[in-house]
Amino acid sequence: MRENMVEIIREKALAHGFEMCRIARAGVSEEHRSALSDWVQNGMHGDMAWMAEKERLARRKSPESMLGGVKSVISLGMRYSPPPYALSEANAARSRGVISAYAHGDDYHELMKKRLKALARDLDELLGQHNQRVYVDTAPVLEHAFAETSGLGWQGKHSLTLNRQFGSWFLLGEIFTTADLTPDAAAGFHCGSCTACMDVCPTKAIVAPFTVDARLCISYLTIEFKGFIPRHLRPLMGNRIYGCDDCQLVCPWNNDTETPDDDILKPRGENILPQLAMLLRLDDAGFRQRFRKSPVKRTGRAAFLRNVCIAMGNSGDAGFVPQLLQTLNDEAALVRGHAAWALSRLASGSESVAAALQQAHARENDADALADMHITIEEKEEKS
Ligand code: SF4
Ligand code: SF4
Known part of the structure; x- marks a missing residue:
């Protein structure tokens, strides 16, 4: 050789x-x-x-x-290409969703x-x-x-x-x-005493240095996990709708990272902080078309719109209420259940929303959505 x-x-x-x-x-x-x-x-x-x-x-x-x-x-x-925004900008764009870079x-x-x-x-x-x-x-x-x-x-x-x-x-x-190539030397460890990623993680998923508990990690929850997101984690997810880059965005080693000249993944402008309202309008065919050739498509419409509902619930924007009320009739139980949760966050004092939630609960035929809506209604009643 x-x-x-x-x-x-x-x-x-x-x-x-x-x-x-x-x-x-x-x-x-x-x-x-x-x-x-x-x-x-x-x-x-x-x-x-x-x-x-x-x-x-x-x-x-x-x-x-x-x-x-x-x-x-x-x-x-x-x-x-790294995200073209800082973490503070992504967090501030509350009516928009954050998709991993x-x-x-x-x-x-x-x-x-x-x-x-x-x-x-x-x-x-x-x-x-x-x-x-x-x-x-x-x-x-x-x-x-x-x-x-x-x-x-x-x-x-x-x-x-x-x-x-x-x-x-x-x-x-x-x-x-099978070739016996000369190995390179290890790079050494260069985090030092920094803990920025651990400190910023919204769900404290980095349970110890080098150990991420996937069950708490927003990347796992929004992409791999297909069920009802644990209720205590939903408020912590903010507007992240597909993956999470927070721990990378605060890392000092990413401070001066430049965009590669020929990014083969070709970032699409429409996926940079997209409007939540537009995403919640997607039906199955629309979702597949919108995310053609994108990794987002593999998550499936129901799980993705579930994430969008959570982001709306965390937005503090009551302007989403009419659209979420319509979403209580969505074809996917997962979406209906999370729309109910979002409504209870955005319109906690509204009697008409309370009535709509009761009606949605009464006609619900999916056991998981029913159980989730039940807790949503109980919590809402406790608050009001
Ligand atoms: S991806 Fe997000 S949730 Fe997961 S460890 Fe990093 S900051 Fe935490
Ligand atoms: S933010 Fe970056 S440098 Fe700091 S501990 Fe995390 S990975 Fe290491």
């Missing part, structure tokens, strides 16, 4: 749109393995049952189970996989007999562990990977290879 092989691979990676490319040995440290086991044992994966599946857990811990004879992992970072444009999974596959084809030629396999974040791969041991970055206290030059606005991908 050529002496400067790693440098050649880095140049190829850059040509395929990966500004970060580092090499790790294909092993998972005891520290990373036990951190994963503890996280799952404590139930912090929430409803993401696949994370706790025995076989999948074992595969995460063993790169060999993903590619026989694997020797090296090429850890790759692909940047995307990585989801402002096209879904990254297929786009990134295409780039990884193109790079892997180059490696097939470069490395001769060796086998390569590519992974994006849906595969059982401990991507943050490889990013850390390869020196691509370090794990921040918010559990995401940070890079000294690019902050944290990037996505990780990996290429496993």
Whole structure:
């Protein structure tokens, strides 16, 4: 193998749109393995049952189970545009929703996989007999562990990977290879005594440095979780309707992050702080059209409009009341239940809203929505 092989691979990676490319040995440290086991044992994966599946857990811990004879992992970072607003601006835009920056444009999974596959084809030629396999974040791969041991970055206290030059606005991908490449040195830990991400987290989901309890995390709640959001967390979610970037927005390592020249995800203006009222008008076909090729589409209309209702309930804007009253008739029980909650927040003293909630409760035929509305009405009566 050529002496400067790693440098050649880095140049190829850059040509395929990966500004970060580092090499790790294909092993998972005891520290990373036990951190994963503890996280799952404590139930912090929430409803993401696949994370706790025995076989999948074992595969995460063993790169060999993903590619026989694997020797090296090429850890790759692909940047995307940071949000074009500060956290204070996003919080102040109360009649608008906040969508996570990585989801402002096209879904990254297929786009990134295409780039990884193109790079892997180059490696097939470069490395001769060796086998390569590519992974994006849906595969059982401990991507943050490889990013850390390869020196691509370090794990921040918010559990995401940070890079000294690019902050944290990037996505990780990996290429496993049977080639024995010279590993890079780890990057070291550069959070120091900072706790900005832990302090700002609205739901206190970062329960300890490097440990995020998904059950409390707004990213999980708005994207992965499909049920009725725990009532005590709803007021804390503010206007975040798809994901949450708060812990990244306050991180000092993101202070001067520039927008990449060729952001393949192509952020769409319509997804930057969109008007809540427009989003709540979307029917199923409208939702699919509005979020075509966007990661938001995978969440589904019901869960997304649930999030929109919560944001309206947190807006303090009684102008949403007429639209929310109509939404009590929505086709999705999940949306009806959260619309009732939002109404009780925005019009706590209104007798006509109280009557509308009673009627909605009387005609409700979904058990979960019924139970949620029941509590909403009881709480409203206690307040008035
Ligand atoms: S994404 Fe939001 S809710 Fe989750 S840990 Fe970060 S700040 Fe907290
Ligand atoms: S906000 Fe501070 S503690 Fe959190 S990841 Fe950034 S540097 Fe580390």
